[in-house]
Amino acid sequence: MLNMSIFPGGGAPSGPFHLPTPFSISSVESDNERTKTFTLNASLNAMPGQFVMAWLPRFDEKPFSLVAADPVTLMVTAVGPFSNLLHRLQPGDLLWIRGPFGNAFRLPRPGLRAAFVGGGYGVAPLLWLARAWLPKLNALTVIIGARTSEDLLYIERFDALPEAVRGSAATMETFTRTEDGSAGVPGLVTDQLEAHVSEGELDLICACGPHGMLAAIDRLGEKFSVPRQLSWEAYMRCAVGICGSCELNGSVLCLDGPVLEHGGV
Numbered sequence: 001m002l003n004m005s006i007f008p009g010g011g012a013p014s015g016p017f018h019l020p021t022p023f024s025i026s027s028v029e030s031d032n033e034r035t036k037t038f039t040l041n042a043s044l045n046a047m048p049g050q051f052v053m054a055w056l057p058r059f060d061e062k063p064f065s066l067v068a069a070d071p072v073t074l075m076v077t078a079v080g081p082f083s084n085l086l087h088r089l090q091p092g093d094l095l096w097i098r099g100p101f102g103n104a105f106r107l108p109r110p111g112l113r114a115a116f117v118g119g120g121y122g123v124a125p126l127l128w129l130a131r132a133w134l135p136k137l138n139a140l141t142v143i144i145g146a147r148t149s150e151d152l153l154y155i156e157r158f159d160a161l162p163e164a165v166r167g168s169a170a171t172m173e174t175f176t177r178t179e180d181g182s183a184g185v186p187g188l189v190t191d192q193l194e195a196h197v198s199e200g201e202l203d204l205i206c207a208c209g210p211h212g213m214l215a216a217i218d219r220l221g222e223k224f225s226v227p228r229q230l231s232w233e234a235y236m237r238c239a240v241g242i243c244g245s246c247e248l249n250g251s252v253l254c255l256d257g258p259v260l261e262h263g264g265v
């Protein structure tokens with residue numbers, strides 16, 4: 001196990017970091033069988049919706065949404081070689097990051113009624129967004145979905161948002177949907193969203209999750225003329241607009257995204 005800092009004095013260094021920079025992991029929490037939350041001994045000047053590139057030397061580098069920037073916190077679901085290797089890291093081990101990259105969610109004006117919709121690890125940036133925006137919103141509807149109850153993430157963290165933050169919005173409600181009905185109401189997050197959007201309860205939808213979910217939310221928002229800010233995923237390599245690997249429908253997601261605005265605000 002490695003435990004070192006390249007920063008003299010031992011304090012938590014603060015970015016942006018333009019090159020991969022090693023930080024020790026201060027804690028690893030298990031969220032479910034496939035997902036862990038890593039906290040690093042570092043802080044970043046960043047906003048909810050932005051991401052960092054995490055690097056394991058001689059192996060690979062992949063993008064991860066910031067769950068928080070101070071200290072830097074990342075949620076990792078193990079789906080393949082890189083994320084499985086990340087899951088083997090322990091407190092005291094080093095992880096190299098560079099960033100922050102991309103744009104953030106943007107609050108057009110205070111007093112809105114917003115819905116935050118997260119699928120799988122898509123909830124990662126939404127928890128920080130709730131903490132940042134709740135004091136400025138009129139109402140917040142949080143909708144979290146997954147295939148099964150085992151895959152639902154961060155429900156407790158949303159419930160545990162400090163009373164000072166939760167109480168600052170006129171209302172905050174959290175709904176869960178699972179495809180197999182093992183928790184919350186059976187069905188998709190879009191079923192829950194439609195119930196709110198069709199009643200004219202929403203001014204803005206912010207969402208992060210799989211492409212199919214985002215595409216369905218986009219269609220729903222378009223049908224009911226509700227603006228959406230959707231955080232899209234793509235394969236990223238440079239993260240600074242050079243390689244073109246993250247192109248999605250003409251947008252370079254590492255620069256123009258990952259949050260794209262749909263339907264005007």
Ligand SMILES: Cc1cc2nc3c(=O)[nH]c(=O)nc-3n(C[C@H](O)[C@H](O)[C@H](O)COP(=O)(O)OP(=O)(O)OC[C@H]3O[C@@H](n4cnc5c(N)ncnc54)[C@H](O)[C@@H]3O)c2cc1C
Pocket residue numbers: 051062063064065066074075076077078079080081082083084120121124232233234235236258
């Ligand atoms: C802007 C941005 C933010 C991201 N934020 C996060 C984050 O907060 N947390 C996080 O865990 N990942 C996040 N990702 C995805 C992450 O970068 C990697 O793609 C992921 O960790 C898989 O890498 P891998 O090398 O382990 O597996 P890969 O070899 O890339 O994937 C292995 C296989 O799993 C499939 N797969 C990929 N993702 C999933 C999934 N969610 N469920 C089921 N199968 C899947 C792939 O299609 C492939 O077949 C983000 C991506 C982007 C672009």
Ligand code: FES
Pocket residue numbers: 235236237238239240241242243244245246247252253254255
């Ligand atoms: S990752 Fe290289 S252009 Fe976006």
